[in-house]
Amino acid sequence: MDLASIVFLVLAAILVGSALAVVTLRNIVHAALFLVLVFGAAAGIYILLNAEFIAIVQILVYAGAVTILILFAIMLTQNPNSRGSNPMNRQALIAAFIAAALCAGIIFALSQNNAISAAASQAVTQNAGTAVAIGNLLYSPTSYSYVLPFEIATLVLLVAIVGAIVIGREED
Amino acid sequence: MLLSLNSFLVLGALLFCIGLFGALSKRNAISVLMGIEIMLNAVNITLVAFSSAFQHSAHGARLSGQVFAVFIITVAAAEAAVALATIIAIYRRKSSVDVTEINMMKW
Numbered sequence: 404m405d406l407a408s409i410v411f412l413v414l415a416a417i418l419v420g421s422a423l424a425v426v427t428l429r430n431i432v433h434a435a436l437f438l439v440l441v442f443g444a445a446a447g448i449y450i451l452l453n454a455e456f457i458a459i460v461q462i463l464v465y466a467g468a469v470t471i472l473i474l475f476a477i478m479l480t481q482n483p484n485s486r487g488s489n490p491m492n493r494q495a496l497i498a499a500f501i502a503a504a505l506c507a508g509i510i511f512a513l514s515q516n517n518a519i520s521a522a523a524s525q526a527v528t529q530n531a532g533t534a535v536a537i538g539n540l541l542y543s544p545t546s547y548s549y550v551l552p553f554e555i556a557t558l559v560l561l562v563a564i565v566g567a568i569v570i571g572r573e574e575d
Numbered sequence: 576m577l578l579s580l581n582s583f584l585v586l587g588a589l590l591f592c593i594g595l596f597g598a599l600s601k602r603n604a605i606s607v608l609m610g611i612e613i614m615l616n617a618v619n620i621t622l623v624a625f626s627s628a629f630q631h632s633a634h635g636a637r638l639s640g641q642v643f644a645v646f647i648i649t650v651a652a653a654e655a656a657v658a659l660a661t662i663i664a665i666y667r668r669k670s671s672v673d674v675t676e677i678n679m680m681k682w
Contacts, residue, residue, distance in 0.1 A: 407578055408578055411577060411578055411582070412577070415586050418586065418590060419586075419590065423610055424594040424596070424647050425597060425613060426596055426597030426600070426601070426606075426613075431603055431606060434606060435609065438613070441590075441613060445620060448620055449619075449620075450585070451578075452583070452624055452626075452640070453625040453627055454626070454627065454644070456641065457645065460645065460648055461619075461648065464648050464651075464652050465605070465612070467663045468652060469651070469652060469655045472607060472659050473608065473655070473659065475585075475659075476605055476659040476663060477605055480605065480662060480663065480666045480672045490601075490602050490603075491600050491601065491602065492600060492601065494599060494600060495599075497599075498599035498600040499600065500594075501595070501599065502592040502593070503590050505592050505595065506588055506592035509588040510585055513584055513585065513588070524674065533641065535643070536638050537638055537641055537642060540642050541645070549642050552646065556649045556650070558607070559649065559650065559653055560652070560653055563652075563653030564653075564656065566657050566660070567656040567660035567675075568660075570660040570661055571661075571664055575666075
């Protein structure tokens with residue numbers, strides 16, 4: 404077993420373990436801190452897949468911004484009679500059944516699909532960095548690229564920022 | 576082989592289902608949001624794994640998976656901002672973030 408496989412196993416174990424901690428822990432602050440671990444391990448998986456750019460963006464946006472947002476929301480919504488509590492609702496058993504059934508279904512479908520298993524027979528390729536290619540694919544005005552979706556995404560962000568401010572401010 | 580496409584897809588499926596369980600089974604609205612974030616991460620892992628596995632395919636399609644992952648991260652950030660603002664606004668009115676108690680839009 405080579406080094407990359409060991410790294411993959413460790414990262415996958417951290418990912419699944421801390422994701423389970425996020426959904427099962429009763430203290431919501433602890434759950435949010437385990438969420439940081441999920442995001443960090445996912446960034447490691449991206450590096451393993453030669454996607455350094457996505458890994459950096461993952462650290463910046465998820466482990467940085469989204470976690471801070473969630474922690475601030477937890478801080479602002481603590482009230483004395485629900486302190487530290489993060490209970491399951493009544494449908495938890497049904498939810499567990501649905502999630503397990505979906506997981507089994509996806510894994511069964513993966514084992515049945517010939518096109519995917521043909522591609523899966525060779526290892527994920529290891530080669531040089533991809534940030535330049537992603538930049539070309541995102542911004543290039545001449546060749547085939549995602550300029551228009553990128554601009555729409557900026558518009559979505561702007562609308563979300565304005566919407567968050569309008570929804571979240573005090574009514575006067 | 577451990578580092579093949581399938582192992583990454585299975586990891587993505589596992590994470591997605593854990594996130595789905597969290598989103599379906601929690602009472603606290605912020606916990607529901609955390610479950611959704613885990614699901615989005617699982618989808619990103621799947622997309623990046625596909626993009627790495629099919630790196631030598633046709634022109635332009637080479638890194639599309641990673642570009643889609645960038646877009647998903649954008650939408651997830653926007654969604655988190657709006658959702659948390661909504662949760663705080665609801666908390667200000669009802670002093671609770673329990674999703675089983677919030678039924679203002681139900682009739």
